[in-house]
Amino acid sequence: MxxxxxxxxxxxxxxxxxxxxxxxxxxxxxxxxxxxxxxxxxxxxxxxxxxxxxxxxxxxxxxxxxxxxxxxxxxxxxxxxxxxxxxxxxxxxxxxxxxxxxxxxxxxxxxxxxxxxxxxxxxxxxxxxxxxxxxxxxxWEVISGLTDLTVLNSTGSEFRGFARDAYTTLAETRDRILATDVSARWRHRWxxxxxxxxxxxxxxxxxxxxxxxxxxxxxxxxxxxxxPDWNESYEQTKSHLLRAFAETYSLSLQQTLYRMGARVIDHRAEIDEIRFALPNKHHFLVDLGPFGLKNDNEVYVAADRPYGLIEATVLRDGAEQRIPPDLTAV
Amino acid sequence: MxxxxxxxxxxxxxxxxxxxxxxxxxxxxxxxxxxxxxxxxxxxxxxxxxxxxxxxxxxxxxxxxxxxxxxxxxxxxxxxxxxxxxxxxxxxxxxxxxxxxxxxxxxxxxxxxxxxxxxxxxxxxxxxxxxxxxxxxxxWEVISGLTDLTVLNSTGSEFRGFARDAYTTLAETRDRILATDVSARWRHRWxxxxxxxxxxxxxxxxxxxxxxxxxxxxxxxxxxxxxPDWNESYEQTKSHLLRAFAETYSLSLQQTLYRMGARVIDHRAEIDEIRFALPNKHHFLVDLGPFGLKNDNEVYVAADRPYGLIEATVLRDGAEQRIPPDLTAV
Amino acid sequence: MxxxxxxxxxxxxxxxxxxxxxxxxxxxxxxxxxxxxxxxxxxxxxxxxxxxxxxxxxxxxxxxxxxxxxxxxxxxxxxxxxxxxxxxxxxxxxxxxxxxxxxxxxxxxxxxxxxxxxxxxxxxxxxxxxxxxxxxxxxWEVISGLTDLTVLNSTGSEFRGFARDAYTTLAETRDRILATDVSARWRHRWxxxxxxxxxxxxxxxxxxxxxxxxxxxxxxxxxxxxxPDWNESYEQTKSHLLRAFAETYSLSLQQTLYRMGARVIDHRAEIDEIRFALPNKHHFLVDLGPFGLKNDNEVYVAADRPYGLIEATVLRDGAEQRIPPDLTAV
Amino acid sequence: MxxxxxxxxxxxxxxxxxxxxxxxxxxxxxxxxxxxxxxxxxxxxxxxxxxxxxxxxxxxxxxxxxxxxxxxxxxxxxxxxxxxxxxxxxxxxxxxxxxxxxxxxxxxxxxxxxxxxxxxxxxxxxxxxxxxxxxxxxxWEVISGLTDLTVLNSTGSEFRGFARDAYTTLAETRDRILATDVSARWRHRWxxxxxxxxxxxxxxxxxxxxxxxxxxxxxxxxxxxxxPDWNESYEQTKSHLLRAFAETYSLSLQQTLYRMGARVIDHRAEIDEIRFALPNKHHFLVDLGPFGLKNDNEVYVAADRPYGLIEATVLRDGAEQRIPPDLTAV
Structure with a gap:
C-alpha cells in the first residue's frame, strides 16, 4: 500500500x-x-x-x-x-x-x-x-479560555509611525475607537x-x-x-483581561494584546501561557464633510469585513509554548 | 400588460x-x-x-x-x-x-x-x-421589542391533561425544565x-x-x-417579562406566555399590544436506567431541533390587533 | 381581566x-x-x-x-x-x-x-x-418559493437619473455589477x-x-x-427567474424584480402572485487611482452591510394580494 | 519583565x-x-x-x-x-x-x-x-482543500463488531445512512x-x-x-473524493475516510498528504412501532447534535505529516 x-x-x-x-x-x-x-x-x-x-x-x-x-x-x-x-x-x-x-x-x-x-x-x-x-x-494539559468577549475603547487608542510601502494609503490617527472580540486560550501550569x-x-x-x-x-x-480552583481562576483571568484592555493607552492592538497577556501571567501564578486571536473590529469615522459637518469622533460605521487579525502568544519566562495557533472551541 | x-x-x-x-x-x-x-x-x-x-x-x-x-x-x-x-x-x-x-x-x-x-x-x-x-x-406606529432573551425554569413547570390522538406517545410530566428564547414585540399606544x-x-x-x-x-x-420615555419603558418591560416568566407556575408555555403579556399590559400603560414567539427549547431528561441510575431531574440533554413554537398576541381590552405574526427584526 | x-x-x-x-x-x-x-x-x-x-x-x-x-x-x-x-x-x-x-x-x-x-x-x-x-x-392557500439563490450580472446594469436631496452623494453609473440573493414566494391559483x-x-x-x-x-x-404538478412548477419557475434576471438590461433592481415577476406570471398559468425580497449585494469598484492604475470594471469589493433591499409583489391582473411582506421560511 | x-x-x-x-x-x-x-x-x-x-x-x-x-x-x-x-x-x-x-x-x-x-x-x-x-x-507550502461538501449514501454502510463497555447501549446495524460534510485539506508536493x-x-x-x-x-x-495546474488538480481531487465516498462499501466512517484519502494519493501524484474532518451526520431510523408500522429504512430523522467526528491524515508513503489537526478555513 x-x-x-x-x-x-x-x-x-x-x-x-x-x-x-x-x-x-x-x-x-x-x-x-x-x-x-x-x-x-x-x-x-x-x-x-x-x-x-x-x-x-x-x-x-x-x-x-x-x-x-x-x-x-x-x-x-x-x-x-x-x-x-x-x-x-x-x-x-x-x-x-x-x-x-x-x-x-x-x-x-x-x-x-x-x-x-x-x-x-x-x-x-x-x-x-x-x-x-x-x-x-x-x-495533563489543561487549557482554559473564552471566546466572543466584545470590548471597545472609545478613545485612548492611536495608530501612527507605521511602515509604508507603495500600496499604503492609510492616514495616521491619534484618536480612534479600538474594539475587538477577545478570543483567548490560557494553559495552566498544573x-x-x-x-x-x-x-x-x-x-x-x-x-x-x-x-x-x-x-x-x-x-x-x-x-x-x-x-487550581478552575472557576476562581477563570473569573479572575477574565477580570484581568477586561481591566488590561481598559487601562492600556493603546499604540497598537499588538501592544494592547501583550499587556493583556502579561497582566494575566503576572497576576495568575497558575497560568504559564496565553494565546490571543484579536480581530481589529474597525470603526471608521464617517466623512460628514459633504454635508458641511465636522465629525469630531462622534459618528462611526462599525465595519464587518475585512478586519485586522492580531494573534500572539504571551509566555511566562521559561515556559514552553504549547498552544497551537489555530486552537478552536469545538 | x-x-x-x-x-x-x-x-x-x-x-x-x-x-x-x-x-x-x-x-x-x-x-x-x-x-x-x-x-x-x-x-x-x-x-x-x-x-x-x-x-x-x-x-x-x-x-x-x-x-x-x-x-x-x-x-x-x-x-x-x-x-x-x-x-x-x-x-x-x-x-x-x-x-x-x-x-x-x-x-x-x-x-x-x-x-x-x-x-x-x-x-x-x-x-x-x-x-x-x-x-x-x-x-405613528411604534413597536418595540427584544429577541434572544434566553430564560429557563428548572422546576415549576408541568405538562399534563393534553389531547391525544393515534399518533400521541408523549408521557405527562409534573416537573420539567421550561426554557425559551423570548422574542417579543410590543406596540405603544402613542x-x-x-x-x-x-x-x-x-x-x-x-x-x-x-x-x-x-x-x-x-x-x-x-x-x-x-x-413615552422609550428607554425607561424598555427596561421596565424587560423586567416584567423576566419576572412573569420566573413567577408563573407553568401548566403550559401558552399559559406562561399569556401571563408575561398580561403583566406587561397591566403594568405599562403606554403599551396596548404585545406579541410573542416562544420556542419551547426542549430539555429532555436522560434515561440513565440502562446504567442502573435514577435521573431525579438532574441531567438533561438540551435539544436543538425540532422545538415547540408558541406564538400569541396579548391585547389590552379594546385595543386593535396590529402586530403581524411574522414580524422580524431586520 | x-x-x-x-x-x-x-x-x-x-x-x-x-x-x-x-x-x-x-x-x-x-x-x-x-x-x-x-x-x-x-x-x-x-x-x-x-x-x-x-x-x-x-x-x-x-x-x-x-x-x-x-x-x-x-x-x-x-x-x-x-x-x-x-x-x-x-x-x-x-x-x-x-x-x-x-x-x-x-x-x-x-x-x-x-x-x-x-x-x-x-x-x-x-x-x-x-x-x-x-x-x-x-x-387552500399554497405558496411556494425559494431562498438564497445568488445571482450576478457583471454588466448590463445602470443606475442613473435618480432623485437627489441634500444628503445625496452617489454618482451615477452606466455599468455596474448587479447581484442579489433571490428570495421569492409565489402563490398558486389552486x-x-x-x-x-x-x-x-x-x-x-x-x-x-x-x-x-x-x-x-x-x-x-x-x-x-x-x-399543479408542484415539482414541475417549481423547476420551471426557478428557470424563469434565472432567465429573466439574465436577460434584463437593468436600469434599476426594481425594474429587474418586476421583469422577473412578470415573466413568471406570464409563463406559469398556475401562479397568480409572486413576492420578492432582493438585497442589492453591492459590489463596489475599487479605487486604484492612488496606485496609478485604472479599474476598468475589473476589480470589485463584495460588501456585506449595509445593502439595498428591494421588496415588491407582482400580481396577475385581477388577482388578490395575499402574500404578507415579511413571509419567512420557517 | x-x-x-x-x-x-x-x-x-x-x-x-x-x-x-x-x-x-x-x-x-x-x-x-x-x-x-x-x-x-x-x-x-x-x-x-x-x-x-x-x-x-x-x-x-x-x-x-x-x-x-x-x-x-x-x-x-x-x-x-x-x-x-x-x-x-x-x-x-x-x-x-x-x-x-x-x-x-x-x-x-x-x-x-x-x-x-x-x-x-x-x-x-x-x-x-x-x-x-x-x-x-x-x-513553499501549498495546502488546498474544501469545506461543506455534503454527501450521503442511503445504503451500503454497516457499523458492527465495535468495542463495548459499561456505558455502551448502541445496537449494531447492517444497513444505515452514512452522511457527512466533507472538510478536507491536501498538501501539494510542490x-x-x-x-x-x-x-x-x-x-x-x-x-x-x-x-x-x-x-x-x-x-x-x-x-x-x-x-501543478491548481484548478485541474482541485477538480480532479474533488471528483475522486466523491467517487471514493460513493464506491466504498462502508464498515465504518474511518474506513471510508481512509479510502477517500488513499484514492486521492493514488491518483494525484502532486499530492502527498490529505487530512479530513468528517462529522458523522447521524440519520436515525424513526421508530414507527408505536403506530403499528415497520420502518424498512425509509424514514429518518436528520439529527443536528451531537455528531460523531472522525479526523485523520492519509500520507503518501515516506511523506512528512505537516497539516495540523485544527486547520481552519479563514
Missing part, C-alpha cells in the same frame, strides 16, 4: 448537557457543550474497517451524561479531567483523550418567591476548556504529577467533597502543586 | 452606526443597526426603470449618519421617529417610511482611571424597534397626534434639549398624551 | 425528515425541514393552562414521520397539504393549519456501480413551501375547491398513484381546475 | 474580492475571500507599541486589490503565491507570510443572448487554499525549489501568459518539478 495513516482521532462532538443541582429549594445550573476525541490503536479500522478497537461515539455520549449524574459538574475543567482519565485509563486501545468544553453562563432572575430556580442566560462570552491526557504521570488518579475527589450534588486538603474543587492531583 | 405591481418598498438595510457622546471624560455609546424602507409613488421604476422618484438607498445611509451626528441617539425609537418623519415629510414621492432598528447594549468595564471610555458588550438580548409613519396626523412635527426637540450631544415639558427624551408629539 | 388573547398558533418547528424510496437498486431521496402550526379553540390554555384542546407538538412530530412512511413525499407541497388536512379535519378544536417546509436538493454522485444510492447535496437555493388550510371548501378530500391520491413508494386523470402528483382536489 | 512574546502573526482577514475578466462579450468571474497573515521582526510593537515594522493591515487589503488588477486570478493558489512572495521578499521585517483563501464557485445562467455575463452561485462546497512561505528556496521568483509568469486578463513551458497557469517555480 503506498499510503499510510497519520494522526487520527475520533469522538462525539457537541454533547449538550444541562446539570441541575438542588440546595433545598435553591437550584444551581451548569450548561455545557462537550466534545470528546480519542486516539490510540486505530490503524485497523482505517485500513480494513475492523471496529474491534472502536468504542462507539454513542458510548462517549452516554458517558458524558452518566458522569454528569454521578460526579456533578464542579467546573468545565474538572469535568473534562474526569472524562479524559476515564477513557484513557479504561481501555488499552485508547492512548490519548482530548475533551473540549464550551460553557454558557446563567444568572438568576430577580423575582419574588419563585426566583430560586429561574435563570436568564448571561449571553456575554462563552467559556471554553480543553483537557488533554495520554495516561502518563504529569502529562500537569497532574504522580498522584494516583483515584485520589480525585468524589463530588456530591455537583460540588466537591474533596480528598482532604488540596487546592480547589475536586483536586485530582498535582505535580507537587495543587490543582 | 397582464400584471400589476402590488405592495412594494425599498431601502437601505443594516446601516451599522456607533454614536459616541462625551460628558467631560466620560463617554456614552449607542450601537445600532438601522434599516430604512420607503414606499410611495414607485410604479414607474418597476414598470420602466425610471429612477426619477427613487432617492438612492445610499442617501438613506448618509441620512442615518448625519442624523446621528446632528440629533444624537437618545433611544432607538426616538432616532427612528426622526428618520421616518424626515423621509415622509421631505419628499412628495415618499408616502410611508418604516424604520427597523436593532440595538446592542454595552456596559462599562470596571477599571482604574481609564474606565470612563471602556465598554464590554452586554451580550444578552438584542433590543429592537420598528417605527412606521405615513405622514398623517396621529398615524400615535403622535396633531402636534406639529417641528416641536420635536433638538438634541445636543445625544441627549434631548426638550421642547418644554413633555413626556420623555426628545418628545416629538403626542396624541393628547406624552410620548 | 383587562387583557384579551389575540391571534395565536402553536406547533412543532423544524422537524427534519429524510425519506428514502427504492426503485430496485436505485434510491430516491427527499430531505425536508417541516414546521407545523395549528390554531383554533385555544383560549383556555392561554388563560388557565388547561391543555384539554392541546394536541402535543410532539404528536405533530410523530405525524410528520408517520405520513412520510405512509404516503411518501411526492413534493413539499403535496406533503404539506396532507398534513394540513389531517390536523384540521381530524380535530374539532383545530380550525386552521399552516405547514411550512424547506427542501434541500440532492443530486446523484457519478460513480461506478454504487452510484445509485449515493448523493451530494446540491447546495444552491433552498426550496420552500407554505400550505394554509382552514377546513373550508376551496380555502385553492382546492369542493372535491372531497378522500379523493386525494395515495402514493406508493413516494410517487403518486393518481386518482385518475388530473393535473399532477397526488392531485387532492381542484377548484374546477387541476392541482 | 517576567513574560516573553511567543509565536505571533498579524494581517487583514476576509478581504472579499471579485475579479471580472472579459473575453470579448464573454465575462469570467473569480470570487475570493482572502486573509493575509504576516510574521517577522515584531517584538517591538508588542513590547512597546512601536509600529516601525508594522505594515498596516490596510495596506495588505490594498495589495490584494492591486494584485487582482495587475495579475488577474488564475487560481486561488496562484494568487496566494503571488501575495505571499510579495510580502516576504519585499520587506526585511517580514519573515513569513500565510495566505488563506476561500473561493466561491459560479456557473453561467443558461439564457438567451445576455447569458455571457450572467452567473448563479454554485453553492455547493467552498474551495479553500493556504499558502505559506518564509522566503527560503523550496520552502515546494517551489530554486527557480528565481521573477520567472513567475505575468498574467493577462486573468490568464497566465506563461514563462515558457512548465506545468500550469502562471507556474512560478518548481523544485525540479512543475507547479
Amino acid at each position: 503506498p499510503t499510510t495513516l497519520g494522526f487520527n482521532q475520533y469522538g462525539k462532538a457537541e454533547n449538550r448537557v444541562v446539570r441541575i443541582t438542588r440546595d433545598g429549594g435553591t437550584h444551581h445550573i451548569k450548561d455545557l457543550n462537550v466534545s470528546v476525541s480519542l486516539s490510540g490503536d486505530m490503524a485497523d479500522v482505517h485500513y480494513s474497517g475492523s471496529n474491534a478497537h472502536v468504542l462507539p461515539t454513542d458510548t462517549m455520549k452516554n458517558t458524558v451524561y452518566v458522569f454528569a449524574k454521578e460526579h456533578g459538574i464542579a467546573s468545565a475543567e474538572e469535568f473534562g479531567i474526569r472524562l479524559a482519565r476515564h477513557f484513557v485509563t479504561g481501555r488499552d486501545a485508547i492512548h490519548r483523550a482530548r475533551v473540549r468544553i464550551e460553557e454558557y453562563a446563567w444568572e438568576r432572575i430577580a423575582a419574588a418567591g419563585e426566583g430560586e430556580h429561574s435563570f436568564v442566560r448571561r449571553g456575554q462570552e462563552t467559556r471554553v476548556a480543553q483537557i488533554t491526557f495520554d495516561g502518563a504521570d504529569g502529562a 500537569t497532574g504529577g504522580d498522584v494516583p488518579p483515584e485520589t480525585v475527589g468524589r463530588t456530591v450534588g455537583g460540588r466537591a467533597a474533596g480528598a482532604g486538603g488540596g487546592g480547589g474543587a475536586g483536586s485530582p492531583a498535582g505535580e507537587g502543586e495543587a490543582m | 397582464p400584471t400589476t405591481l402590488g405592495f412594494n418598498q425599498y431601502g437601505k438595510a443594516e446601516n451599522r452606526v456607533v454614536r459616541i457622546t462625551r460628558d467631560g471624560g466620560t463617554h456614552h455609546i449607542k450601537d445600532l443597526n438601522v434599516s430604512v424602507s420607503l414606499s410611495g409613488d414607485m410604479a414607474d421604476v418597476h414598470y420602466s426603470g425610471s429612477n426619477a422618484h427613487v432617492l438612492p438607498t445610499d442617501t438613506m445611509k448618509n441620512t442615518v449618519y448625519v442624523f446621528a451626528k446632528e440629533h444624537g441617539i437618545a433611544s432607538a425609537e426616538e432616532f427612528g421617529i426622526r428618520l421616518a418623519r424626515h423621509f415622509v415629510t421631505g419628499r412628495d414621492a415618499i408616502h410611508r417610511a418604516r424604520v427597523r432598528i436593532e440595538e446592542y447594549a454595552w456596559e462599562r468595564i470596571a477599571a482604574a482611571g481609564e474606565g470612563e471610555h471602556s465598554f464590554v458588550r452586554r451580550g444578552q438580548e438584542t433590543r429592537v424597534a420598528q417605527i412606521t409613519f405615513d405622514g398623517a396626523d396621529g398615524a 400615535t403622535g397626534g396633531d402636534v406639529p412635527p417641528e416641536t420635536v426637540g433638538r438634541t445636543v450631544g445625544g441627549r434631548a434639549a426638550g421642547a418644554g415639558g413633555g413626556g420623555g427624551a426628545g418628545s416629538p408629539a403626542g396624541e393628547g398624551e406624552a410620548m | 383587562p387583557t384579551t388573547l389575540g391571534f395565536n398558533q402553536y406547533g412543532k418547528a423544524e422537524n427534519r425528515v429524510v425519506r428514502i424510496t427504492r426503485d430496485g437498486g436505485t434510491h430516491h431521496i427527499k430531505d425536508l425541514n417541516v414546521s407545523v402550526s395549528l390554531s383554533g379553540d385555544m383560549a383556555d390554555v392561554h388563560y388557565s393552562g388547561s391543555n384539554a384542546h392541546v394536541l402535543p407538538t410532539d404528536t405533530m412530530k410523530n405525524t410528520v414521520y408517520v405520513f412520510a412512511k405512509e404516503h411518501g413525499i411526492a413534493s413539499a407541497e403535496e406533503f404539506g397539504i396532507r398534513l394540513a388536512r389531517h390536523f384540521v379535519t381530524g380535530r374539532d378544536a383545530i380550525h386552521r393549519a399552516r405547514v411550512r417546509i424547506e427542501e434541500y436538493a440532492w443530486e446523484r454522485i457519478a460513480a461506478a456501480g454504487e452510484g445509485e444510492h449515493s448523493f451530494v447535496r446540491r447546495g444552491q437555493e433552498t426550496r420552500v413551501a407554505q400550505i394554509t388550510f382552514d377546513g373550508a371548501d376551496g380555502a 385553492t382546492g375547491g369542493d372535491v372531497p378530500p378522500e379523493t386525494v391520491g395515495r402514493t406508493v413508494g413516494g410517487r403518486a398513484a393518481g386518482a385518475g386523470g388530473g393535473g399532477g402528483a397526488g392531485s387532492p382536489a381542484g377548484e374546477g381546475e387541476a392541482m | 517576567p513574560t516573553t512574546l511567543g509565536f505571533n502573526q498579524y494581517g487583514k482577514a476576509e478581504n472579499r474580492v471579485v475579479r471580472i475578466t472579459r473575453d470579448g462579450g464573454t465575462h469570467h468571474i473569480k470570487d475570493l475571500n482572502v486573509s493575509v497573515s504576516l510574521s517577522g521582526d515584531m517584538a517591538d510593537v508588542h513590547y512597546s507599541g512601536s509600529n516601525a515594522h508594522v505594515l498596516p493591515t490596510d495596506t495588505m487589503k490594498n495589495t490584494v486589490y492591486v494584485f487582482a488588477k495587475e495579475h488577474g486570478i488564475a487560481s486561488a493558489e496562484e494568487f496566494g503565491i503571488r501575495l505571499a512572495r510579495h510580502f516576504v521578499t519585499g520587506r526585511d521585517a517580514i519573515h513569513r507570510a500565510r495566505v488563506r483563501i476561500e473561493e466561491y464557485a459560479w456557473e453561467r445562467i443558461a439564457a438567451a443572448g445576455e447569458g455571457e455575463h450572467s452567473f448563479v452561485r454554485r453553492g455547493q462546497e467552498t474551495r479553500v487554499a493556504q499558502i505559506t512561505f518564509d522566503g527560503a528556496d523550496g520552502a 515546494t517551489g525549489g530554486d527557480v528565481p521568483p521573477e520567472t513567475v509568469g505575468r498574467t493577462v486578463g486573468g490568464r497566465a501568459a506563461g514563462a515558457g513551458g512548465g506545468g500550469g497557469a502562471g507556474s512560478p517555480a518548481g523544485e525540479g518539478e512543475a507547479m
